[in-house]
Amino acid sequence: MPETVFHTEKLVKTYRTGGAEVHALSGVNLDLFASELTVLLGPSGSGKSTLLNILGGLDHATSGKVMFRDLDLTVQSDRALTRFRRDHVGFVFQFYNLVPSLTARENVQMVTDIAPNPMKAEEALERVGMSDRIDHFPAELSGGQQQRVAIARAIAKRPEVLLCDEPTGALDSSTGVQVLEAIREVNEDLGTTAIVITHNAAIQAMAHRVVRFQDGNIASVSTNETRVAPSEIVW
Amino acid sequence: MHALDKKLLRDFRRLWGQSLAIALVLACGVMILLTAFGMYRALDDTLAAFYERNEFADVWAMTEKAPRPLLTEISALPGVQTAEARVQEYLMLDLPGRVKSATGLALSLPDTGALPTLNVPLLRAGRLPDPQATDEVMVNEPFAEANGFEIGDTFEALLSGQKRRLTITGTALSPEFVYAIGPGTLMPDDESFGILWVPQAMLASAFDMSGAFNSLTLSLSRDAQEDQVIEALDTLLEPNGGTGAHGRDEQASNAFVTTEIKQLKNMATILPPVFFGISAFLVNMVIGRIIALERGEIGLLKALGYTDVHIAAHYVLLAGLTAVLGVIIGWITGGLSARWMAGEYAQYFKFPYLIFNVSYDAYAISGFLALLTAAVGALRSAMGAARLPPAVAMSPPAPPRFKRSLFDRALAALRLSQPSMMIWRSLFRWPLRAAFSAIGLSLAVAIMISVGFFSYSINSVADIAFNQSxxxxxxxxxxxxxxxxxxxxxxxxxxxxxxxxxxxxxxxxxxxxxxxxxxxxxxxxxxxxxxxxxxxxxxxxxxxxxxxxxxxxxxxxxxxxxxxxxxxxxxxxxxxxxxxxxxxxxxxxxxxxxxxxxxxxxxxxxxxxxxxxxxxxxxxxxxxxxxxxxxxxxxxxxxxxxxxxxxFDATVEENISIMNGLFSVVAILITVGLTYNSARIQLSERARELASLRILGFSNWEVSYILIGEIMLIAALAQPLGWLIGYGLGHLMAASFTSDLYTIPMVLPPAAYATASVVVLGTALASVLLVRQRIDRLDLVSVMKTRE
Known part of the structure; x- marks a missing residue:
C-alpha cells in the first residue's frame, strides 16, 4: 500500500459573491499517494483549482479536513501555511507567473534563496532542458520555455509535491508535450508526487490515476493500467 | 545577492521616472531643512561667538550729559558686572570725491589708549588712534571698503561746527554694528553711514563733554534681573537727562540680526513637514499602485513560501531606495546651498568671520525624516499586500465597482460624451485619491501665493512709505x-x-x-x-x-x-x-x-x-x-x-526674486511629482481600457483626452483650495515676518492668484503630456493579451 500524502474528508469551500453563495467544493473525500502522478480532470468551475489551492496551502477550507501526512492543514495559521509551502510544495501555474524583471536563473533562485535543501538553480534548469537560456528574461522566452522555467523553479526546492494548475493551458500541443515531459521526468526521477489539473482529457493518459470533477465534487476515480508517454499524446 | 534584491533594484530602475519625481520632492524638504537649519546655526553660532569674544553689552543708556563719577555708582548697582561710559555723537562727514554728505556715528575710545571693555571693536587693519591725537580716527571696515579708503586716507568731519580733517589709522568690526543702520534710514548704506572710533579727549573737547559722558553700556552678571537694573539705572540717570535704558532686544543691530535668525528657524521647522507630507502621499500613491499591478507577483511570492514580512519589506525597501535618492540629492544641494547662503549672510551682516559647523544632526534628522516619510507612505500598502491571501492575490482583481448614484443621474442629464463620463466616474470612484491629489496640488499653489504676495506687499509698502507718507x-x-x-x-x-x-x-x-x-x-x-x-x-x-x-x-x-x-x-x-x-x-x-x-x-x-x-x-x-x-x-x-x-527697492527686489524663484521651483517639483505619477498610474491602470478604445476606433488624441482630462480636472478643482490655503499661509508668513522693526501688510491682488495657478496648471499639463506620449506607443495587440 503506497504512503498517503494528502487526505481530505468532507472538504467544503464556499465563496460569497454579491448575495449568492457559490459552492466551489461540496464535501470532497480524496486520498493522494506518494510518487504518484494524478491528473485532476474537469470543466472550468468544477472545483479542481480550488482543491489545488487548498492542498497547496494557498487557501483555507470552509469546513472539512485536509491532512498533509500528519499535518492538519485546516487548523494551521497563515505563518505555518507559509512554512508548509516553502518546505514541501512546488507550484506550476497556467500563466507561468515568472517575475518579468528577473532572468530564468534568478527566477529559480527566488526559491533556492529560501528553501531549506534546494538543488542549484542551474541543475533545476538543466532538468527541464533550459540550460542554454539561463540568463534570458521571461520576455525573451517562448511560452513553453517560460513554463519549463516555472517547472524548474517549482522543483528546485526538491518538493515532496508538485502542484500544476493547467500547465499546458496556454500552450500549443507540441510545446505542451515538452512541458508534460518535464513533469513526468520529475515525477519519475525524483519521486515527487505530482498533481496536474487540466480540462484537457488527452492528458489523462499519462497519469497513474485520474480524478474526474463535476460541480464541486468527485465524479469518478480511475487507474490507468498502461500509461502513455507524453510524446504520444496529441490534442 | 538574493533574487528578491535583484528584483528590487530592477524595479527601482524601471520606475526611475516616478521615483525621481518623488525623490525630488523629498530632496526639497531635505534641502530646505538643511539650508535653513545650516544658515540658522551658522548665524546663531557666529553671532554668539562674536558677542562673547567681543564682550557685547547687555544694557545701553543715553543721557544728555552725566558726570563721569556717576559711573562708580552705576557700577555698584546690583547685577552690574561692568559699566563703561563713552561720548557718542552724530557727525556730518565730507568725504573726498563724494558730493553728497555722509553721516558718522562717533564713539569715544578710552583715554588709556586701550580698546573699550565692552562692545570691543575687532581691529581688522592698521591701529587704534593715538589717545592724545586730535585728528586720528578708526572707522568700521564696511564704511572704509564702500568708500575705497585705505589706512592713512583722510576725510573731513564737522565737529561742533568746526570742520576737521581726520586720518584713518585703522579699520574694525564691532558686535554693536553687525547691521549698521544710520539715523532715519531703513537699511544699511555703508557708503553714507560710518562708525568712527575717536579718542575720548578729542570728542569730549569738541562737544563739551570733558569729565562727562552721554552714552553708557553695561554688562550684567549671570544672575542679574535685567529689568531691575534698567529701572535702577533710569532712576540714576534721570537727573542727567537720561532717555531710558534698554536691553539687547531694543539694540538696533541685534534686533535685526536676531529677527532674521528667528525667521530662519521658523523656515526650518514650518516648510519641510509640508514636503515630507506630500512625499509620503506620493509614495503611498505610487507604491499602492505598484502593488496593485503586481498582485500576481505578490501571490506568487506567497505561493513560493515568502513570508508576509519578506513581502512587506520588499515594497518598503522600494520606497526606501527612492528616499535614499532624495536624501542624497537633498544632502548635496542642501549642504552646498547652506554654505553659500551663510556666506551671503555673513556679507550682508558684518561679521568678521563665519562659523559654519556642519551640523551632522541636521543631516541625520533630515535623512531620518525622509526615510521615515517614505516608510510611512509605503507601509500601509505594503502591509495590505502582505496580508492578501495568496489565492486571492493570484487571481486578477475584481473589476472596480461603479454604482449608479445621484451623481450619475446628474452626469447623464448633462449629456456628456462617454470619455467625459469616464473621467467623472473615475474621479468619484476613487474620491479619496482624487482629494489627496487635489490637496497636494493646492499646496503647490498655496506655496507660490504665500511668497508671491511679498512683492505686491513691498510695492505697497514702498508706495505708502515713499510716495505718500x-x-x-x-x-x-x-x-x-x-x-x-x-x-x-x-x-x-x-x-x-x-x-x-x-x-x-x-x-x-x-x-x-x-x-x-x-x-x-x-x-x-x-x-x-x-x-x-x-x-x-x-x-x-x-x-x-x-x-x-x-x-x-x-x-x-x-x-x-x-x-x-x-x-x-x-x-x-x-x-x-x-x-x-x-x-x-x-x-x-x-x-x-x-x-x-x-x-x-x-x-x-x-x-x-x-x-x-x-x-x-x-x-x-x-x-x-x-x-x-x-x-x-x-x-x-x-x-x-x-x-x-x-x-530699499534694490535690496528687497533681489531678495524677493530669489525667494519667488526658489518657491516656484518648489511648487513646480510638487506639481510634477503629483501629476506625473498620477498620469503614469492612470495609464498603467487603464492601459487595457484605453487600448480598447483605440481598437474601437478612437484616435490617439481622443484617448489622450481621458488621461489629460482627469488630471487637469483635479488640478483645476485644486485651484480654489490652493488660493484659500495660500491666503492663510500668506497671512501666517506676513505675521511671522512682522515685528517692532517692520510690518508686512497682506496685499494679494488677483494677479498673485493667477500667477500661481498658471504655473501649477502649466506644469501639470506639461507633466501629463509627457506621459501622454506613451499612448501613441501603446502596442494594442500585446496590451489586449496581457492578463491583469
Whole structure:
C-alpha cells in the first residue's frame, strides 16, 4: 500500500459573491499517494483549482479536513501555511507567473534563496532542458520555455509535491508535450508526487490515476493500467 | 545577492521616472531643512561667538550729559558686572570725491589708549588712534571698503561746527554694528553711514563733554534681573537727562540680526513637514499602485513560501531606495546651498568671520525624516499586500465597482460624451485619491501665493512709505533740538523749495501692564511733506490734543481710537500724561506715534521745537545744496529719501526674486511629482481600457483626452483650495515676518492668484503630456493579451 500524502474528508469551500453563495467544493473525500502522478480532470468551475489551492496551502477550507501526512492543514495559521509551502510544495501555474524583471536563473533562485535543501538553480534548469537560456528574461522566452522555467523553479526546492494548475493551458500541443515531459521526468526521477489539473482529457493518459470533477465534487476515480508517454499524446 | 534584491533594484530602475519625481520632492524638504537649519546655526553660532569674544553689552543708556563719577555708582548697582561710559555723537562727514554728505556715528575710545571693555571693536587693519591725537580716527571696515579708503586716507568731519580733517589709522568690526543702520534710514548704506572710533579727549573737547559722558553700556552678571537694573539705572540717570535704558532686544543691530535668525528657524521647522507630507502621499500613491499591478507577483511570492514580512519589506525597501535618492540629492544641494547662503549672510551682516559647523544632526534628522516619510507612505500598502491571501492575490482583481448614484443621474442629464463620463466616474470612484491629489496640488499653489504676495506687499509698502507718507527729498538731522527759527536757516540753503520741521520725543506709552518705548513725532498742523496715511490710503490729520498711533502700536498695546493712553516722557521734565488715541495710521517701519506741534507745546508748556527738517529740493541746485550742508554746523546728517527708496527697492527686489524663484521651483517639483505619477498610474491602470478604445476606433488624441482630462480636472478643482490655503499661509508668513522693526501688510491682488495657478496648471499639463506620449506607443495587440 503506497504512503498517503494528502487526505481530505468532507472538504467544503464556499465563496460569497454579491448575495449568492457559490459552492466551489461540496464535501470532497480524496486520498493522494506518494510518487504518484494524478491528473485532476474537469470543466472550468468544477472545483479542481480550488482543491489545488487548498492542498497547496494557498487557501483555507470552509469546513472539512485536509491532512498533509500528519499535518492538519485546516487548523494551521497563515505563518505555518507559509512554512508548509516553502518546505514541501512546488507550484506550476497556467500563466507561468515568472517575475518579468528577473532572468530564468534568478527566477529559480527566488526559491533556492529560501528553501531549506534546494538543488542549484542551474541543475533545476538543466532538468527541464533550459540550460542554454539561463540568463534570458521571461520576455525573451517562448511560452513553453517560460513554463519549463516555472517547472524548474517549482522543483528546485526538491518538493515532496508538485502542484500544476493547467500547465499546458496556454500552450500549443507540441510545446505542451515538452512541458508534460518535464513533469513526468520529475515525477519519475525524483519521486515527487505530482498533481496536474487540466480540462484537457488527452492528458489523462499519462497519469497513474485520474480524478474526474463535476460541480464541486468527485465524479469518478480511475487507474490507468498502461500509461502513455507524453510524446504520444496529441490534442 | 538574493533574487528578491535583484528584483528590487530592477524595479527601482524601471520606475526611475516616478521615483525621481518623488525623490525630488523629498530632496526639497531635505534641502530646505538643511539650508535653513545650516544658515540658522551658522548665524546663531557666529553671532554668539562674536558677542562673547567681543564682550557685547547687555544694557545701553543715553543721557544728555552725566558726570563721569556717576559711573562708580552705576557700577555698584546690583547685577552690574561692568559699566563703561563713552561720548557718542552724530557727525556730518565730507568725504573726498563724494558730493553728497555722509553721516558718522562717533564713539569715544578710552583715554588709556586701550580698546573699550565692552562692545570691543575687532581691529581688522592698521591701529587704534593715538589717545592724545586730535585728528586720528578708526572707522568700521564696511564704511572704509564702500568708500575705497585705505589706512592713512583722510576725510573731513564737522565737529561742533568746526570742520576737521581726520586720518584713518585703522579699520574694525564691532558686535554693536553687525547691521549698521544710520539715523532715519531703513537699511544699511555703508557708503553714507560710518562708525568712527575717536579718542575720548578729542570728542569730549569738541562737544563739551570733558569729565562727562552721554552714552553708557553695561554688562550684567549671570544672575542679574535685567529689568531691575534698567529701572535702577533710569532712576540714576534721570537727573542727567537720561532717555531710558534698554536691553539687547531694543539694540538696533541685534534686533535685526536676531529677527532674521528667528525667521530662519521658523523656515526650518514650518516648510519641510509640508514636503515630507506630500512625499509620503506620493509614495503611498505610487507604491499602492505598484502593488496593485503586481498582485500576481505578490501571490506568487506567497505561493513560493515568502513570508508576509519578506513581502512587506520588499515594497518598503522600494520606497526606501527612492528616499535614499532624495536624501542624497537633498544632502548635496542642501549642504552646498547652506554654505553659500551663510556666506551671503555673513556679507550682508558684518561679521568678521563665519562659523559654519556642519551640523551632522541636521543631516541625520533630515535623512531620518525622509526615510521615515517614505516608510510611512509605503507601509500601509505594503502591509495590505502582505496580508492578501495568496489565492486571492493570484487571481486578477475584481473589476472596480461603479454604482449608479445621484451623481450619475446628474452626469447623464448633462449629456456628456462617454470619455467625459469616464473621467467623472473615475474621479468619484476613487474620491479619496482624487482629494489627496487635489490637496497636494493646492499646496503647490498655496506655496507660490504665500511668497508671491511679498512683492505686491513691498510695492505697497514702498508706495505708502515713499510716495505718500514721506514726500520730502531730504531729511536734515539737527545736532540737537532747535527752535522753529532753524527752519529759516534751512530755507536759506541753496535749492530748498519747501521746508517742514519735525520733533522726535522719546516716550514710554502704557496701557495697563502693556508698554512700549518709542518716539512721538510732532509736526506742524497741515504738514504736507511727511504725512500719516491710514489703511485705506487716506491722509490722517491729527486734530486737537490727541495722539495718533500706528497699527502695530495699536495692536501691541491693544488700543483703539478714543482709548486713553499713558504717556511718560523720557526727556525734559519727564512728566507723565494721559492722552486720548485720536486715530490709527499705517506705518511699516518701526513703531510710531504722532501729535501736532501745538498740542505738544501746550502739553509740555514749552516753546515748539524741531529735531529734523524735511526738505524738497530744486534738482538743479542739488550740488550747491550738498556742498552747503557739509559746512552747516547745526546739521549732523542728511537722509536722502530717494536714495533710500532706491536701495530699499534694490535690496528687497533681489531678495524677493530669489525667494519667488526658489518657491516656484518648489511648487513646480510638487506639481510634477503629483501629476506625473498620477498620469503614469492612470495609464498603467487603464492601459487595457484605453487600448480598447483605440481598437474601437478612437484616435490617439481622443484617448489622450481621458488621461489629460482627469488630471487637469483635479488640478483645476485644486485651484480654489490652493488660493484659500495660500491666503492663510500668506497671512501666517506676513505675521511671522512682522515685528517692532517692520510690518508686512497682506496685499494679494488677483494677479498673485493667477500667477500661481498658471504655473501649477502649466506644469501639470506639461507633466501629463509627457506621459501622454506613451499612448501613441501603446502596442494594442500585446496590451489586449496581457492578463491583469
Amino acid at each position: 514721506n514726500r520730502e527729498d531730504i531729511v536734515l538731522l539737527f545736532t540737537k533740538e532747535r527752535s522753529l527759527s532753524a527752519l529759516e536757516d534751512v530755507r536759506n540753503l541753496p535749492g530748498v523749495m519747501e521746508v517742514e520741521g519735525e520733533l522726535f520725543t522719546p516716550v514710554t506709552l502704557r496701557n495697563g501692564h502693556l508698554e512700549k518705548q518709542l518716539s512721538i513725532t510732532t509736526r506742524g498742523a497741515g504738514a504736507s511733506l511727511a504725512r500719516s496715511i491710514d489703511e485705506a490710503g487716506r491722509v490722517v490729520e491729527v486734530e486737537g490734543p490727541g495722539l495718533l498711533i500706528t497699527t502695530r502700536v495699536a495692536e501691541v498695546l491693544r488700543l483703539a481710537p478714543g482709548d486713553p493712553v499713558e504717556v511718560e516722557f523720557l526727556s525734559g521734565r519727564r512728566e507723565t500724561f494721559t492722552l486720548t488715541v485720536a486715530g490709527v495710521t499705517e506705518q511699516f517701519f518701526g513703531l510710531g506715534a504722532f501729535m501736532t506741534r501745538e498740542a505738544m507745546s501746550r502739553l509740555t508748556r514749552s516753546v515748539p521745537q524741531i529735531s529734523v527738517a524735511n526738505v524738497t529740493l530744486d534738482p538743479r541746485q542739488d550740488n550747491a545744496f550738498n556742498r552747503a550742508i557739509k559746512d552747516t554746523p547745526l546739521i549732523s546728517g542728511a537722509v536722502r529719501v530717494t536714495d533710500m527708496k532706491a536701495s
